[in-house]
Amino acid sequence: xxxxxxxxxxxxxxxxxxxxxxxxxxxxxxxxxxxxxxxxxxxxxxxxxxxxxxxxxxxxxxxxxxxxxxxxxxxxxxxxxxxxxxxxxxxxxxxxxxxxxxxxxxxxxxxxxxxxxxxxxxxxxxxxxxxxxxxxxxxxxxxxxxxxxxxxxxxxxxxxxxxxxxxxxxxxxxxxxxxxxxxxxxxxxxxxxxxxxxxxxxxxxxxxxxxxxxxxxxxxxxxxxxx
Amino acid sequence: xxxxxxxxxxxxxxxxxxxxxxxxxxxxxxxxxxxxxxxxxxxxxxxxxxxxxxxxxxxxxxxxxxxxxxxxxxxxxxxxxxxxxxxxxxxxxxxxxxxxxxxxxxxxxxxxxxxxxxxxxxxxxxxxxxxxxxxxxxxxxxxxxxxxxxxxxxxxxxxxxxxxxxxxxxxxxxxxxxxxxxxxxxxxxxxxxxxxxxxxxxxxxxxxxxxxxxxxxxxxxxxxxxxxxxxxxxxxxxxxxxxxxxxxxxxxxxxxxxxxxxxxxxxxxxxxxxxxxxxxxxxxxxxxxxxxxxxxxxxxxx
Numbered sequence: 086x087x088x089x090x091x092x093x094x095x096x097x098x099x100x101x102x103x104x105x106x107x108x109x110x111x112x113x114x115x116x117x118x119x120x121x122x123x124x125x126x127x128x129x130x131x132x133x134x135x136x137x138x139x140x141x142x143x144x145x146x147x148x149x150x151x152x153x154x155x156x157x158x159x160x161x162x163x164x165x166x167x168x169x170x171x172x173x174x175x176x177x178x179x180x181x182x183x184x185x186x187x188x189x190x191x192x193x194x195x196x197x198x199x200x201x202x203x204x205x206x207x208x209x210x211x212x213x214x215x216x217x218x219x220x221x222x223x224x225x226x227x228x229x230x231x232x233x234x235x236x237x238x239x240x241x242x243x244x245x246x247x248x249x250x251x252x253x254x255x256x257x258x259x260x261x262x263x264x265x266x267x268x269x270x271x272x273x274x275x276x277x278x279x280x281x282x283x284x285x286x287x288x289x290x291x292x293x294x295x296x297x298x299x300x301x302x303x304x305x306x307x308x309x310x311x312x
Numbered sequence: 313x314x315x316x317x318x319x320x321x322x323x324x325x326x327x328x329x330x331x332x333x334x335x336x337x338x339x340x341x342x343x344x345x346x347x348x349x350x351x352x353x354x355x356x357x358x359x360x361x362x363x364x365x366x367x368x369x370x371x372x373x374x375x376x377x378x379x380x381x382x383x384x385x386x387x388x389x390x391x392x393x394x395x396x397x398x399x400x401x402x403x404x405x406x407x408x409x410x411x412x413x414x415x416x417x418x419x420x421x422x423x424x425x426x427x428x429x430x431x432x433x434x435x436x437x438x439x440x441x442x443x444x445x446x447x448x449x450x451x452x453x454x455x456x457x458x459x460x461x462x463x464x465x466x467x468x469x470x471x472x473x474x475x476x477x478x479x480x481x482x483x484x485x486x487x488x489x490x491x492x493x494x495x496x497x498x499x500x501x502x503x504x505x506x507x508x509x510x511x512x513x514x515x516x517x518x519x520x521x522x523x524x525x526x527x528x529x530x531x532x533x534x535x536x537x538x539x540x541x542x543x544x545x546x547x548x549x550x551x552x553x554x555x556x557x558x559x560x561x562x563x564x565x566x567x568x569x570x571x572x573x574x575x576x577x578x579x580x581x582x583x584x585x586x587x588x589x590x591x592x593x594x595x596x597x598x599x600x601x602x603x604x605x606x607x608x609x610x611x612x613x614x
Contacts, residue, residue, distance in 0.1 A: 135526070136614065157531065157614045164528035175523045179330040191319045192529040240527070 086149050088113045088244060088275050089134065094143035096129055103129050105299035106143070111277065113243065116270045118286045119279040120310050121296035127279035131246045134277075135167050136160045148243075165193045168237030168245045172252035174229040176221040182208065182232050183217040189236045207235040211265065227258030234265055244275045251282060263289070283310040320536035324544070327537050334513045335545065341509040342549035342599060343556070345502030350553060350592045352498050356491045358580045363484050365574050370476070372441040372449055374456065375466040378406070385437055388461050392441065397452055400442040409435040436466055447481060499595075506599045510542060511607040521611045531612050535605070542604030546596030553592060557581075 089111040096104040103126045111117055119127045132138040133145055136152055145152050147163060155163060169175075177185050186204045195203070208214045211231035213224075221229055230250060237245055247266060251259040263285055270276050280286060286293055286309065293308025294301055303311065328335045376385055382405060389401050404412070410433045417423045427434075443449050453468060514521075524534045565578030581588070 137526075160614050161528045161530045164526060169526055175519075175526065177520050177523055179326070179517075179520065184326075188323075188524075188529075189527045192524070192527055192533055194315075196315070236527070 086113075087111065087146070088115070088148060089277075090146040090149075091130070091133075092144045092146065094133065094140045094145065096126070096133065096138065097141050103299055104133075104140075107296075107299070107301050108143075109294060109301060109304060111244075111275060114270070114273050114275055116267070116276045116289065116291040117278070118289060118291060118293045118308070118310075119277060119296065120281060120286055120293055122281060125296045126299055127281075127296060128248055131169070131248050131277065131279055134244075134246060135164050135169060161192075165240050166243050168240055168242035170230070170233050170237060170245060170247040170250045172249040174221070174226075174233050174253075176229060176232060176236075178221050181218050181220050182213055182224070185221070185232060186236050186239045189239045193240050195239075203239060207239055210238070211235045225258075226253050227255070227261065230254060230258070230262050231265070234262070234269075238269065242274060244277065245269065247276060247278045247280075249280055250278070251280070251285065259285070286310040316533065317536075320533065321540065324537035324540040327541055328544075331513075331517075334516065335541070338506075338509050338513050338545050339548050339552065342506050342545055342596060343552040345506050345599060346549050346553040346592055346596050347556060348498050348502050349595055350557060350588060352491075352495050353588065353591065354577075354581060356495065357584060358575060358577055359487060359491065361576060361580055362574050363480065363487070365576075366480055367446040367484075368442070370443075370446050370449070370480075372443070372452060373469045374439045374441065375436045375469070376438065377464055377466055378436055380437065380464050382437065384461075384464075385439065388464075389439055391459075392439070392456075395452065395455060397443055397445070397448040397455075398441055399444040402440040404438045404440065406433050406435055406437050409433075409438065503599060503603070507603040507606060510545075510600070510603040511610075514538060514604070514607040514611070518611050521608070525612070525614075534612065535608050538604045538608045539601055542600035543597050544600070546598070546600030547593065549600075550589075550593040550596040553596075554589065 087110045089109075091107060091109050094104055094107050095102065107130075119130060121127055129138065133140055134147070134152075136155060139153060147167075152160075152163060177188060180188060183204055186207055187200050190200045190203065205214065205217070208217055211234055213228060213231055213235065216224060216228060216232075221232070224232065230253075233250075245266070250266070251262055254262060259282075266276055266278065267289070278285075278289075290307050293303070293305050293310065295303040295308070295311065374388075386403060389403055392398055392401055410427075413435060414424070414427070441452065443452055456462065456465070456468060521534055561578060561581045565581065568575050568577050
């Protein structure tokens with residue numbers, strides 16, 4: 086059973102073709118970098134995967150199920166299985182660090198007991214144990230991104246989508262986040278990293294899918310950033 | 313189920329504590345809406361009471377010939393009381409009529425002198441008829457004009473009252489229509505005010521709503537706290553509106569009643585207090601819930 090299967094996907098916005106008949110498969114536990122220039126459709130692929138968008142043509146399968154046929158309830162469950170990490174963090178500004186993680190666990194139906202047990206551990210894992218009661222505006226960019234990763238991990242996802250997660254970070258924080266993602270991947274969670282950071286992709290030495298003009302131009306097992 | 317409800321309630325309470333200014337802005341606007349609504353309701357109620365009071369003052373007086381024996385007049389009274397259109401008939405004898413006339417004109421020495429010079433009671437005995445409904449006076453007059461005692465009557469004084477009654481009836485109909493339209497318009501205005509305030513409050517939280525959806529929160533999990541908040545705002549606004557209304561009525565009621573005793577504002581307010589509280593609170597809850605539901609749904613998409 087493949088984790089993700091994009092089958093002949095096309096997506097256009099107002100007649101502009103962003104993705105042109107692309108197909109690829111992602112297996113459980115894989116680490117895949119999606120590379121290409123800005124506007125090439127990397128984010129669109131991620132948005133299609135969590136059903137924030139629907140494809141103009143083609144079908145997307147998650148664990149062999151066609152997600153275009155999902156009911157709203159199935160979409161909520163899909164989003165709990167796929168964690169999203171964004172360049173602009175998307176943290177709940179009215180909730181502190183602890184509550185941001187707890188909220189993700191609450192929507193997934195975890196008990197109060199497991200929330201109070203797991204959240205401090207997750208905060209410790211990402212080095213934010215002393216920031217539990219701080220609100221997002223009180224955190225640095227690196228801390229915010231680590232908090233997002235903790236929130237994603239709280240839902241124990243099968244796949245993590247990271248959309249330019251290091252775009253707003255300084256070099257030190259950038260590599261900390263990449264190390265964290267690699268560690269999570271080693272523990273068995275599949276990761277799709279959308280980036281245009283050549284250095285990161287070449288250092289990772291993992292599978293690379295290169296996009297150009299809405300098409301997949303390369304898909305290499307141990308690829309490099311070549312655009 | 314219980315855990316979800318507990319979490320929705322927790323999120324609702326956190327939402328209030330962490331967005332206090334937004335919450336109070338909504339409460340203030342809703343209080344204004346409820347004041348408009350309740351003031352219109354009270355105005356309509358008091359106006360109808362006033363019209364009823366004016367209508368109840370209308371009557372029809374039958375003046376009998378002076379030689380008509382009292383027993384015969386009382387028999388006519390009994391006959392008329394059997395008419396289902398009539399609610400009340402008062403008999404005023406010649407002596408009583410004279411006493412009333414003297415009392416009313418005690419400050420008019422000319423009239424007193426004329427009465428003394430006449431030497432006898434010039435006034436007739438009469439029956440004062442009150443109809444159950446002011447619309448029925450003309451029908452009662454028609455009945456009397458076709459009755460056996462018609463020839464014993466000197467005068468039926470409906471003609472002078474009739475125009476007033478017709479005017480009041482026409483005014484009542486027009487007032488019912490206009491006040492209903494005004495209530496509808498004001499209710500729509502208050503819904504628009506509340507809806508826009510709540511929509512703006514929810515609009516400022518649209519990113520939070522988007523994030524909640526991205527982490528897989530169900531629509532009801534997101535919607536729940538906003539709906540409870542809307543209902544809570546309605547409830548608080550209703551209490552605030554009452555806290556403004558009660559002292560206003562206590563202050564304004566006696567002033568209006570001194571000026572125009574027929575406008576029994578305080579009496580209407582206190583005798584309908586329970587009804588006003590229930591209607592106002594229900595309207596507040598409805599406003600809060602429906603506005604929040606509409607506003608939040610705009611941001612819930614799959």
